[in-house]
Amino acid sequence: MKTFILLLVLLLPATGLADDAAWAAWREGKALLLMRHALAPGTGDPAGFILDDCSTQRNLNSEGQQQALRWGKLFRQQYSGDIQLYSSQWCRCLDTARLMALSTPQPLPLLNSFFAGRGDGDKQTQALIQYFSQTQLRQPTVLVTHQVNFTALTGIFPRSGEAVIVALPLSQPVTVLAQLNIP
Secondary structure (H helix, E strand, O other), rough: HHHHHHHHHHHHHOOOHHHHHHHHHHOOOOEEEEEEEEOOOOOOOOOOOOOOOOOOOOOOOHHHHHHHHHHHHHHHOOOOOOOOEEEEHHHHHHHHHHOOOOOOOEEOHOOOHHHOOOOOOHHHHHHHHHHHHHHHOOOOEEEEHHHHHHHHHHOOOOOOOEEEEEEEOOOOOOOOEEOOOOO
């Protein structure tokens, strides 16, 4: 099935059918959606960053809040049932996830940023691959994370609020079924 979806994505990118096949795989639990948090201007985190204190972090601006709301609406257009939602513990990711209003986001430390030496990117990426290679998805699943995590997993440098649908089981490199942006 994974090969068929990849072939469909490669053969039909201009028609929109590739995105349709990717969304279908996501709805069926055969793929997951990985996204970078919505717009939070700046790079990294300010000096004095404290994980449990949003006032010490880079946070969503009003445009980022609107992006998150639009993503939530798009996800609901694609699927009206329960959607599993995992998020980095950083406030900008949790806020993105909450504003989408899909379900209560589950903080997942494997999605935390490892920018500027905040962790071991290779080990964290491998652990994330392992986690979602052994987890059976019973519903569509969304992961909200950071640019460095997204890039380490996909090789893509995403803009704020950009997403991909990736085939399961995860492997490295992942199989990207669709690259998505919200208007």
